[in-house]
Amino acid sequence: MNRQNLFADTPWDVEDAGSRSRIFWRPDDARMGATLYELGPGYDGDRVHMHYGAEEMFFVLSGRVVVRNLEGEEDLAAGDFLFCPEGRAGSHAFSNPHDEPARILAMSAGGYPDVVAYPEDNYAWVATRVPELPPGGDPGIIARFDFDADCPDDRVSRGMRMLRFPWDMD
Numbered sequence: 001m002n003r004q005n006l007f008a009d010t011p012w013d014v015e016d017a018g019s020r021s022r023i024f025w026r027p028d029d030a031r032m033g034a035t036l037y038e039l040g041p042g043y044d045g046d047r048v049h050m051h052y053g054a055e056e057m058f059f060v061l062s063g064r065v066v067v068r069n070l071e072g073e074e075d076l077a078a079g080d081f082l083f084c085p086e087g088r089a090g091s092h093a094f095s096n097p098h099d100e101p102a103r104i105l106a107m108s109a110g111g112y113p114d115v116v117a118y119p120e121d122n123y124a125w126v127a128t129r130v131p132e133l134p135p136g137g138d139p140g141i142i143a144r145f146d147f148d149a150d151c152p153d154d155r156v157s158r159g160m161r162m163l164r165f166p167w168d169m170d
Contacts, residue, residue: 006036018043031111037104039065039096046093049118054110056084063102068093119149
């Protein structure tokens, strides 16, 4: 068991323009992890993306946010939660066009390698570990590929298929 507290007065792990986050990362190599995000007023820094190696759930703890996917956008308020499955059906991006900060708890279950695709930007990347972690024995082996957002079978682009993953062999 690994006990952590979302409301503890501890420093934020990452602070960017308009947002900050505290990471409660997969203890003892567990598949489940969490991150607390605080989106400042006017935050619009997320790009629509989807995972092919993780499922995610987002819980709005305070404030209001807008979630956008490939079909449109929707307002979420404190108490709302959102499940994002793998692939196109789980595409998402968050913004906070309001005057008050908002907090979102993101929980994910997945492993590595992970493929994260940005359909509006037509690329995907592959990583064998979290790219933000300090380098260790595993260099992360991050690679970037073209991504066909219009691929009808919800698989990655032709560039990815050229890698000859076992599930993609003809």
